Amino acid sequence: MTAIRLMLRKVSQEQLFMLSVLIVNGGNYLYNLLLGRFLGPEAFSEAALLITLLLVLSFLGMTFQLAVAKFAVLFTGNEWRIFKNNSYKQSAIIGTIVGLIITIFSSKLQVLFNAQSQWMFIIFGIGIPIYFFMSVNRGTYQGNQEFNRLSITYQTEMWSRLLITMLLLILLDFEPGILVSTGILISFMFGLYPSDMQGVSLNTSEKLSPENAKKVSQFVVLTACYELTQIIINNSDILMVKHYFDALDAGLYASLALIGRVVYFVAWMFVMLLLPAVVQKQKDGEPTAPILFKYVTYIGLLSAAIVISCYLFPDLIITLMFGESYLSMANLLWQYALATSLFAVSNIFAYYFLSLDHYVPVIISGILGLSQIVLVALFHENLATVVHMQIIAMSTLLVVQIIYFLNKELNKNNRLTD
Template identity: 60%
Template sequence: MITSTFIPKLTSEQKFMLSVIVVNAGNYLYNLLLGRILGPEMFADAALLITFLLVLSFVAMTFQLATAKFSVLFENTTFKSFISLVYKYAGITGIIIGAVMIVFAKQLQELFNTNSSLMFTLFGLGVPIYFIMSVNRGFFQGTKRFEKLAWTYQGEMFSRLIITLLLIFTISQVNSSILVVTGIVISFFFGLLPFKKENFSLRVTNVLSKEQTSQISKFFVLTAFYELTQIIINNSDILLVKHYFAEYDAGLYASLALIGRVVYFVTWMFVMLLLPAVIEKKKLGEATAPILVKYVGYVVGLASVVVLGCYLFPEFAIHVLFGDAYLSMAPLLWKYAIATALFAVSNIFAYYFLSLDQYIPVVVSGLLGISQILLIIFFHSSLLEVVLVQIIAMAVLLVVQLAYFFYKYGENSN
């Protein structure tokens, strides 16, 4: 791993945070190069595939977070039984979702106005691998083996970047979306490494008690619901813009979203560190709020820097990252960054409550995610209007999350 090789004195948590920055930078470079090489119209299809990848990551995150949580709580035969069952259900879920994508590939092509249906078929073939990969990552996350966790993310990112670029520059006669999806699917196999094969077993012996099974089921349902809201909030705008606007405008908006979402992706590392830390503190009967406050401070600081940069240098950012063909999006950049920043901060609160098995913030996130879709459906006369309604929805979400935190904090201190 890059961070282990060059900076051996850092703690595993610090190496992981640095690795996340490297991975995010690589993913951004991947997106930016595709935007520059393909141009707005062809990039629209590539951006849709990237959006599908993000959607997949949120669905699979249910299994990763559940594995992370119960890797902290369960031990010995109980853990072995749990991890075997998770692998089983993750594999089944991946096969079902992948099969649905393959069967309805033609309909997906018509819905999103893409040049090919084969891109959805190929993507569907790789879905089961991604789910297995997510369970493996959850084990590393829960047991705080952050260096191995970083390896899986770096392997996926570097392989996707290198393989996709090689395909695009060497096979010019094939549709670019097919080459992009091929690179994505191959990267899933690299993301499996290192694989903790001792945890994987086709023979599942269930020794979990009814109470443990109920605890797992509740967390799965709660997490799945929240990850659904993440999918809605993070990706509904790109999918709806792809549906309502022309290819060129959809490509421009995709570039805007990729730059503006740097806040969310940079701050995601704090969510990865927050969950096991909060669960461990709760298990020991210690206060968890100070951990939340610390990470909220980090996120607010980083988000403020990004928003300010987007406000002061929008044309420079777009020119350097995507090129002059996308400059018409410059006036919207800081506004989109605000919407993403509001969501990033509220996201920290949501995962904090999620780790404590508290339901109300998750339900609220779902309602606000649905409201964002409805707002865009009714207000999409321009790309500016699409961005403004997202700011409104995310501002309301953050206010509600803050209100709930202070209510619970005051309740616990009485």
């Protein structure tokens, strides 16, 4: 035990957080893999739909989290207290509104996505206010770089979702979609631990100074727009496949997406570290580009390894993860992994710009996110075509992001030499 304590003291909070994220991503992968094997392709499409809807709504959750993370670095004293209280209050209000909308239109969602029951949407909607509240709590830890507590909130959410959902599926003979949505709801409650609620008041009427309020508004709008475009890019394909194809094809595609997106989930870990680091460097007047180069290198190497592995061993990977019933997707695995890798690298660029309050990359991502939807809507003869449309859109996105970065750096260097 003494040796373990000494080892942990030498490990930084950032390193522990990265290890924790790897465990969380592994747990989430195990959760999806178990669902895929336990339910089979058709029923798995229902579970994948709920998980995708959660990711779609995460654009609002991440907006709260990133805004709180950024201004936890910039604000101090009374301004931070006011901002924190207002963030919790707004998350509760918006979460309640979104949850009510999902509940009211649950029958319409059932028809739109060819689901078996509207109740899975109702249960899912009940959990949304808790999810947004949890996001504000995580933003506080992220901004203050309390990565140990941030890690715990992700661990409690992931493990509770995995264990409770599987227990419900094993013990109860009920519609899988309803049981999965119940597991998601309960996991949000566990994800509130630990919470930094000391001194928080939801009845506050205090407001930030006009200057700070403007900064917050600009960043929130910018972040919400970018998060929405990111969600559109990363999840619209699953929703559109669920709409255009039958349950079997939708389940097969969901398994393909899950395997191919492993690089994106790991990239998210670096985003959590990137934003506060870039904001702090900018605040201290230090160069920020080296941080970008470091994380792009990490994600680039990881992406290349995953794409090559998916190209060389597709049958083995799919059989180990989901079973032989999903093998018809083997020839598309490396192609989907390539599309996701392109998006993951461009995402690092985009969050870097977002940290520096640059709005042009948000517009770029929005345009190309919509172009992906248009391409898939126009060309969806089969699942292979859907994947190819994404490769085209993501290649274009990354090239444009690189050109924008090089142009900004060139202009900066020109100003310094003048």
